[in-house]
Amino acid sequence: MSGWLDGYVTLITGGGSGVGRAVAERFVAEGANVAILGRDRDKLDEVVGACPDQFRMLAIEADVRDSDQMHAAVAETVSHFGKLDTLVANAGIWDYQRQLTRLNGKELSDTFDELFSINVKGYFLAAEAAWRELVKTRGSIVMTLSNASFYVNGGGPVYTASKHACLGLMRELAYELAPKVRVNGVACGGMNTDLRGPESLSLHERSLAASFAKRSSDAPPPPIPLHDSSTDPRDFTGSYVLLASREQSGPITGQAISVDGGIGVRGFATAAGGDHL
Numbered sequence: 001m002s003g004w005l006d007g008y009v010t011l012i013t014g015g016g017s018g019v020g021r022a023v024a025e026r027f028v029a030e031g032a033n034v035a036i037l038g039r040d041r042d043k044l045d046e047v048v049g050a051c052p053d054q055f056r057m058l059a060i061e062a063d064v065r066d067s068d069q070m071h072a073a074v075a076e077t078v079s080h081f082g083k084l085d086t087l088v089a090n091a092g093i094w095d096y097q098r099q100l101t102r103l104n105g106k107e108l109s110d111t112f113d114e115l116f117s118i119n120v121k122g123y124f125l126a127a128e129a130a131w132r133e134l135v136k137t138r139g140s141i142v143m144t145l146s147n148a149s150f151y152v153n154g155g156g157p158v159y160t161a162s163k164h165a166c167l168g169l170m171r172e173l174a175y176e177l178a179p180k181v182r183v184n185g186v187a188c189g190g191m192n193t194d195l196r197g198p199e200s201l202s203l204h205e206r207s208l209a210a211s212f213a214k215r216s217s218d219a220p221p222p223p224i225p226l227h228d229s230s231t232d233p234r235d236f237t238g239s240y241v242l243l244a245s246r247e248q249s250g251p252i253t254g255q256a257i258s259v260d261g262g263i264g265v266r267g268f269a270t271a272a273g274g275d276h277l
């Protein structure tokens with residue numbers, strides 16, 4: 001059976017866990033060869049080891065904040081798999097909804113520098129390192145965006161601003177790289193992943209998965225229309241496949257697909273109007 005990404009070569013930042021890993025595994029299942037890039041060699045090796053087609057995955061240890069390392073990662077991907085069709089810019093951290101009023105000036109400054117250098121500069125540097133190869137293949141970039149790219153309270157102000165910045169970057173690059181390279185985004189809602197916080201707030205060991213684990217079964221559902229929808233990152237990967245595929249989305253660029261349970265169509269009295277159905 002052929003997949004939607006047969007013969008594609010993809011580089012995924014933050015591919016060692018969470019939605020990056022889920023996208024990597026889905027892309028392999030769709031026929032692609034995939035390089036996964038991250039800071040943690042053990043995590044990356046574990047993902048490659050778990051892949052039924054190990055020769056179709058490549059682990060690259062690198063930090064998205066370092067331009068030389070990003071150029072080396074693109075070069076390694078191309079030398080290993082022969083080309084690059086898709087860059088998935090995805091590596092990121094969260095701010096655990098730390099409000100402005102709960103940060104002093106130094107904490108704010110340090111958190112901003114750390115979080116923006118991963119979430120925003122990391123996407124810039126990945127795109128800069130990859131665009132020449134993507135022009136050759138008429139490839140594309142797919143960025144992991146967030147409900148926080150559009151709405152408040154999906155993070156604190158630092159995270160929300162970073163994800164709004166990524167939305168702007170996606171749109172600007174869609175213009176600048178057209179017509180050769182398409183640039184789109186997947187704006188994910190809440191997913192049960194290993195998402196970490198900034199080291200500057202000593203939140204780098206905290207994992208979002210722990211918060212999901214603590215949630216009791218009688219807790220109120222999230223205030224979104226599809227409040228019983230999955231939070232498994234594997235269920236968020238379809239839009240990445242669609243946007244990466246030239247055949248399926250050749251005329252689409254500069255767009256974000258929201259995969260967030262319908263945050264934009266909430267009601268006033270209740271989030272979902274059809275709970276009686």
Ligand SMILES: NC(=O)c1ccc[n+]([C@@H]2O[C@H](COP(=O)([O-])OP(=O)(O)OC[C@H]3O[C@@H](n4cnc5c(N)ncnc54)[C@H](O)[C@@H]3O)[C@@H](O)[C@H]2O)c1
Nearest residue numbers: 014017018019039063064091092146188190191193194195
């Ligand atoms: N989990 C959610 O609820 C949620 C919702 C919307 C958007 N997102 C976004 O999804 C993306 C992936 O996060 P996730 O939820 O899968 O969490 P995750 O922690 O499982 O994945 C993020 C990956 O990025 C890597 N990473 C972090 N800093 C790095 C750096 N400097 N260099 C290289 N790699 C680095 C981490 O090691 C990790 O493997 C992020 O951009 C996040 O903002 C997550």
